[in-house]
Amino acid sequence: LDETRTAEKLARHPSFTVVSEQIKARAGETSLETAISLQKTGLHTPAQQAIHLALPVLESKNLAFSMVDLLTEAKSFAAEGTGFTELGGEINAQIKRGDLLYVDVAKGYGTGLLVSRASYEAEKSILRHILEGKEAVTPLMERVPGELMETLTSGQRAATRMILETSDRFTVVQGYAGVGKTTQFRAVMSAVNMLPASERPRVVGLGPTHRAVGEMRSAGVDAQTLAS
Structure with missing residues (x-):
């Protein structure tokens, strides 16, 4: 096939049309040739x-x-x-x-x-959202029942109380792999499930990997990957 006939044949293919439109949309151009040229110049050295x-x-x-x-x-x-x-x-x-x-x-x-x-701006954005959410909501519980935390470490108990007793909209719990975040969150979910249905929040977990999603689900959290 010559170049013209090849281009015409490709243009009739649905996949080619979709990809072409995506390339033009990303570049903000109506011409496919110009859009491809702009995309090439944006490639990393x-x-x-x-x-x-x-x-x-x-x-x-x-x-x-x-x-x-x-x-x-x-x-x-x-x-x-x-x-x-x-x-x-x-x-x-x-x-x-x-x-x-x-x-x-x-x-x-x-x-x-x-x-x-990019990371600096992301960190600032996270901190700004946390500060804006200070004392913005009603705590889920006035006090977490002690029997739910009997098997937890002091750090896990503190994190559980912070999540359930805080009036802040956002809380942050940080810990290395294997320190017991999943175990701690099982206590959180047990406490949440004790609330009356009308007061019980919907808990959704978002994870970067399927493994992370699996760990959250093992703690009783309805979880999915960020991509999904």
Whole structure:
């Protein structure tokens, strides 16, 4: 088939039409050729891609990290031919653009640290929502029955009481894997199920993975993945 006939045949295919419309919509263009061109120019360079992949790895440990750590992690993702010079240049460019924030001194954490602006803005948004929800709702319980928490650790009891007795709209419970968050939440669900039906909230769990969803369901929570 010549180029014209090939294009005409593809244009009649439903999948091609859907994908073409999505590409044009994402680029904000009516011409498919222009839209594809714009999408290509938006692709990461090898150095940008390596840094893009390295950031989540570092942030899974700490929100702030050193340039040396970022360089080292990015190098492990870098394509052949992309060296420390290119990576360092891209890091400096991102600092200049504001994509990476340079922290000269962070008391208790160190000096010369970097923070991703995207993560920084996300953290600020979370804190803002928490503050806006202070003393905004009626507590689910005045006091959690002690028998529901007999087998819990002191930390688990404190978290259970905080969730059920607080007047704040949002609460945050943080803990490493295996410290007993699921066990603690079973006590929360037991307490919630003791409430009159008219006062009982609907509890929905959202998890990043099917494994996380499975753990929440084992605690009696109606859960699903974020993607679904």
